[in-house]
Amino acid sequence: MTDTFLSVSDLGVRFRTEDGPVQAVDGLSFTLRRGRTLAIVGESGSGKSVTSLAVLGLHDPARTTLTGSVTLDGQELLGAGEATLRGLRGSRMAMVFQDALTALSPYYTVGEQIAESFRRHTGANRREAKARAVELLGRVGIPSPARRAEDYPHQFSGGMRQRAMIACALVCDPELLIADEPTTALDVTVQAQILDLLGDLQREFGTAIILITHDLGVVAGNAHDALVMYAGRCVEQGSVEEVLTAPQHPYTSGLMSSVPRLTGDVDVPLTPVRGNPPSLLGGLPPGCAFRPRCDHARDRCGEDLPQLTGAGGRHAACHFPLVAHENTPEDTVGPTDQLESTR
Structure with a gap:
């Protein structure tokens, strides 16, 4: 449980735009062990979210150049095929996106979206997947989970949507969870509940967590290590x-x-x-x-x-x-x- 699980070495992310190249991340390196939380902090535009999307392989290859190395439990991710990455996303690594309302599809119920991820990665049937979705909704603290699984995202409050996003990310028990500003636009009480939930799940499953935030108070109370980014580079870590x-x-x-x-x-x-x-x-x-x-x-x-x-x-x-x-x-x-x- 003390070995390095995620290793990022000399990561570079360069975008091609109509106005010229943008080096969004330049020479970034860090490691993360199981059961630990690394907070990546910095102002907007410092490269925090770009880094997380590079780890998950979610950048458009037609307009993005990735350099360096990203390994998950020894497996190289940069340059891996889409089929390989698709198999890892959701099963071994997952992400809680910043805006749950736009990340969740408005056309499907919350339960259907959680169940679909479980079916895709485990081969479970519809009944098993639905039961798993209800279980996860209950685990993240949503009351009456069987009934709320039939609701659509717009029928959830902001805090409940964020909990549903966490349920989507955790449905296959990933070993790496990236939480991108998970408490944005939430009141302080709901923020504390969401962060406590992530901590409880980490202690239960030994999940490695990357917490992307600009809130140093959140960092102080919820992370083990911190990495400060500025203009796409790491300026301090420890x-x-x-x-x-x-x-x-x-x-x-x-x-x-x-x-x-x-x-x-x-x-x-x-x-x-x-x-x-x-x-x-x-x-x-x-x-x-x-x-x-x-x-x-x-x-x-x-x-x-x-x-x-x-x-x-x-x-x-x-x-x-x-x-x-x-x-x-x-x-x-x-x-x-x-x-x-x-x-």
Whole structure:
């Protein structure tokens, strides 16, 4: 249960567009073990969802170039045929998409959609598949599952649709679950229920989870490890405690400073990261992509691309990483408070 289950090495995702090439992911590497949750965080457009779709083999090959390596339990996924990937999707790896209303078909009942996945991967008959769908709906906390299985997605609330999406993803007991912003547009009570559900299922089945989010509070309370992305690259990674209590990259520190604290002085002003992420169209300029927004930038940052350096799973891509004394208690904000409150 401690061996690497998913390995991503030097992943590159390049799109061909009418306006030119877009390098959406560049040189991304990480590993994930069974029973662990890796949170991938960053602003919109940083490459989080693009990475997850590359792992599942869901990019259009006619307009996408994939490089590097993605292995699932030792099996190479990049370059694998569609038949191979289709056999793995749903059975060994699955995804909870960001918007359940658009991910679920409006033409079929929720029960039919869950049952279809089970039939396709196991060869079960209709009766067995329907029973499995009802079982999963009950397991994810939907009341009266036999009756609700006959309803259509629009008849479910936002939280219930998200639970139904999780049921769809888990119907074949996948070993890898990717949850892309699973709590988007949900109120905080439903968010907590959904995240608790993922945690319960992970403990029950030993599932490896990739949690894609921009919410550092969610990361603090629900992940073991964190990977911070900026402009398609990893800028920092390590255990959640290390990354949130002692960020080494100015971007990570900036993300934390823009989150309200849960305890302490409520009058402390938020300090959002200034500026906007760079355009990935046509490639990035030399040096560090974060340089125009960084308060710690120096001449070297505009000349040399910083590489990930570190040891023991703790890495940062910065020529002048923040040191421990710069991360004072006054800089410790909401996510760290939540990290402590979950222990």
